[in-house]
Amino acid sequence: MVATLKDVAARAGVSVKTVSNVVNGYSFVTEDNRRRVQEAIDLLGYVPNIGARNLRKGRTGFLTLAVPELANPYFAELCGLVMNAAAEHDWTVLIEQTGGVRERELTVINAAHRSLVDAIILSPIGLQPTDLAEAAPGTPLVLLGERALSAPVHHVAIDNVAAASAATRHLLDLGHRRIAALGDQPGPHGTAALRLRGYQSALQAAGLSVDPALIVPAAAYSRAEGTAAMRRLLSLADPPDAVFCFNDMLAVGALSAARDRGLRVPEDVAVVGFDGVDEGNYSAPRLTTIAPDKAAIAEAAVGLVRAALQDGAGQPQDVVTPFTLITRESTRSFAH
Amino acid sequence: MVATLKDVAARAGVSVKTVSNVVNGYSFVTEDNRRRVQEAIDLLGYVPNIGARNLRKGRTGFLTLAVPELANPYFAELCGLVMNAAAEHDWTVLIEQTGGVRERELTVINAAHRSLVDAIILSPIGLQPTDLAEAAPGTPLVLLGERALSAPVHHVAIDNVAAASAATRHLLDLGHRRIAALGDQPGPHGTAALRLRGYQSALQAAGLSVDPALIVPAAAYSRAEGTAAMRRLLSLADPPDAVFCFNDMLAVGALSAARDRGLRVPEDVAVVGFDGVDEGNYSAPRLTTIAPDKAAIAEAAVGLVRAALQDGAGQPQDVVTPFTLITRESTRSFAH
DNA sequence: GAGAATCGTTACAACGTTGTACCTTGAACT
DNA sequence: AGTTCAAGGTACAACGTTGTAACGATTCTC
Structure with a gap:
């Protein structure tokens, strides 16, 4: 039903990999081939299968953002800002509602969609300090608006x-x-x-x-x-x-x-x-x-995620954002 | 880093497929094996790789819900309700903000994450009736709160x-x-x-x-x-x-x-x-x-998605929800 | 003009999962 | 005892993509 690289390749008369190269802007492709491939892509309406790409690449391009409740305008506004900040670095945000319930917060940090997201940003309410031991290792975790937990985790909050x-x-x-x-x-x-x-x-x-x-x-x-x-x-x-x-x-x-x-x-x-x-x-x-400063919180959270993914597990950062x-x-x- | 079926299988001393069968609750597995596999899963903290599962199964378990802006509490409340309704059928909702901009609405219906979602629920603002021709074929589309488009697309709205x-x-x-x-x-x-x-x-x-x-x-x-x-x-x-x-x-x-x-x-x-x-x-x-009745809108939208995915492309439905x-x-x- | 370097392209394997087909084992029938 | 049957399990291929290695073709170098 949906066009794949194979379909595009067949139509353009090139190999699958050449199409992939065009799509990703890689290496050296003749102008002629590039044009033919592009035409085939437009014609077939090809869109990359993100799941397959993730599977191959390891990186997913998704972040989990878990908040207690969207109906609270503070969190709604914050979600919008995080989505914008994340979009600047080609991330898509997966929003979860925890209801502030500890059990659902635990699900977020230790399992839910783990393989689908590069990192997790959580605004915790019910979470206990010891619960952080359950956090999925290897997936960076940033906590928002919560400092008292004082565990070795990235934090962003005002004072x-x-x-x-x-x-x-x-x-x-x-x-x-x-x-x-x-x-x-x-x-x-x-x-x-x-x-x-x-x-x-x-x-x-x-x-x-x-x-x-x-x-x-x-x-x-x-x-x-x-x-x-x-x-x-x-x-x-x-x-x-x-x-x-x-x-x-x-x-x-x-x-x-x-x-x-x-x-x-x-x-x-x-x-x-x-x-x-x-x-x-x-x-x-x-x-x-x-x-x-909600925008600063959003920026800082995404920034910490970026840093964590680049440097691996460095020292947990504690970012204090301004308020008025x-x-x-x-x-x-x-x-x- | 992250445990896979293979790791679990090795630890439990069974084949990969048997582990898969346990995870999915399939067919016949001896109590003994089931227990050993479960132990290995717990020990290794195995979580299925959703991307790989999607790739194999075709179904993704994700819905796109695109609204103009989360900062508008109407849409924030609606998002929460759609997420709840979707969760009842094991769907996770991917929220997008369009800003009411036609171009971004177009991106939503014809491309964005197409391969990652089973269906798209869109609350359109800038969209023109003719734009619906661009909708990704094969991916069910439900429009919210918009009736005047009157194109052959599923609709949910009040009068x-x-x-x-x-x-x-x-x-x-x-x-x-x-x-x-x-x-x-x-x-x-x-x-x-x-x-x-x-x-x-x-x-x-x-x-x-x-x-x-x-x-x-x-x-x-x-x-x-x-x-x-x-x-x-x-x-x-x-x-x-x-x-x-x-x-x-x-x-x-x-x-x-x-x-x-x-x-x-x-x-x-x-x-x-x-x-x-x-x-x-x-x-x-x-x-x-x-x-x-926002809950009714959410329920109806998810219901239409379910119906569309089951029956294939049937007649587009026009659901009128109540208001007070x-x-x-x-x-x-x-x-x- | 032979060898090296570069460009452009391709075949193949692999990511983690599940459907299909097949194999093994033991028990229940003639 | 031979046949059938079902339960329980496995090997393999495939989903769509990209990294690797290798290949053919061209150009460059001395």
Whole structure:
């Protein structure tokens, strides 16, 4: 059905290898042959069989990019950027959704499509440090946004502690004293733990104590969870005057909950998010947020993959990418 | 480096084919051999080479899903659902971004990774009806959300005209008379044309004339374009009292523009969106929208692929999936 | 003008897998 | 005892591609 090199060769009256040489731009082919082969290719609509090529060459031209969920715009945006960065080096990206479930993350790093991809980029959530021993040897692995694992693996991330601290300090600078942290999650190794640490250190640096009642968990980093968690905060006897949300989805949900209670943001309660998604620039009020340089993360991840494939297994790199605090209406107009 | 069937066979003391039989659960293998092979597999960490298997079997287990942009949550949500639906039938989805550019859509349908995928699901934007002649023969093609092409290709979509008409009628029922359409795009075959037709027919059915000044274009279906277009509308000498946006991103942008002008939604101007993305449930005010049943679209698309691969090239199917009008605050509290 | 160097092309093997055909073994029938 | 039969296993070829080695043809060198 589909044309192969053999078909093209037969039509052009040359050997299979000569066609292959034309396709790959190799070595020396007479102008005459090159033209005849090209005509045959166009005529038959020949397209190389990538699987066969991979089989022969060893390199596949594919990368796995595993994220918790595409429905989260942070990851959707990130996927798009990684795809672009990868395309610059002729890689195609195979996106997987893990749902943040440890078991599926394990599948990604130790087996799934191993023979089909040159490397794996994973944004882990449920993964435990010891799990990395299961990683497929020989396939470079780059972890995104997760530093606490601190295992000998390539990492790309912002400084989560510093970023969370900056967000909290921003609220402190505006005069807020009863600042909540929304989005805590179990486990000492997750992103939540790092952001919580940054939050706590900023409070302590300001001479404030940390009130456990103001640290609320979120089962998932979704808008719905943000709303639910914010409702709990607003129902406290002594509710917060500001909330640092561990991601923008939670923050959007929190804004919605505040609005439902008839509270003004930022006058009654200020809100800071984390992720810098486009959506936050259109919420009401517009969302102050920590914006990681997503393009830099994508570039760095692909760069690490390239380096790992060239040099073999060198020292695991730890790339720290920049972030900025974008102040918008959800905190800005507060006057103390 | 990576273990192959041969390595496993050597270790287990059986032939390569017997190992293959164990891996695939085929035919008759003694319990003893099966156990020994399994042990060798576990020990060596054997994983089948998918490329080689594809080469041998013809079927690849991959689908291409090409969407304009992952950053648009409608497509991000849709991708997630298609991936889930595909996973039920052991397919892995290869996501491509076309940017809505005709040339890249053409690449998708006629060449890219053709040999690597069993079928192609495309959400077209720039594609012209005649372009479908370029589609790779032998690889089933399913188009999403696009009916006007009306070529002999599988289609899955809601009834865009009816949906747009329902949205407009909703505004009419609420008493609005000066209703704008936001998001027009050139070309007689695009989604925009269908939604515009539905808008017009609803107006005419109500005995109203269509004011061309109230039909504003949008270069892209993004929040930023929605804001820009809404500004133009609000600057008219005789501005609209309601706006039907051709997608939710435009609507979110429009809400932002209205807010910047100090207008109340829906009291001063009502807004309806299209896509039913989660974000619209958290905007201020919450967005009334046409919500296509995205899960149904995903299921239908994968179902069509399955049918096409089983029956060969049968009659192209035209699947119409349901939608609902979700009324929320951006229109609801209007009293006329 | 004989040998060497270069260009252009080709046959062959191999990548890892599975379908086909065949072989072996033992048991169940006449 | 001879025949049939099925289960269990194997060897081989093939999928489409490219690297290697080798070959024929031309040109260059002294």
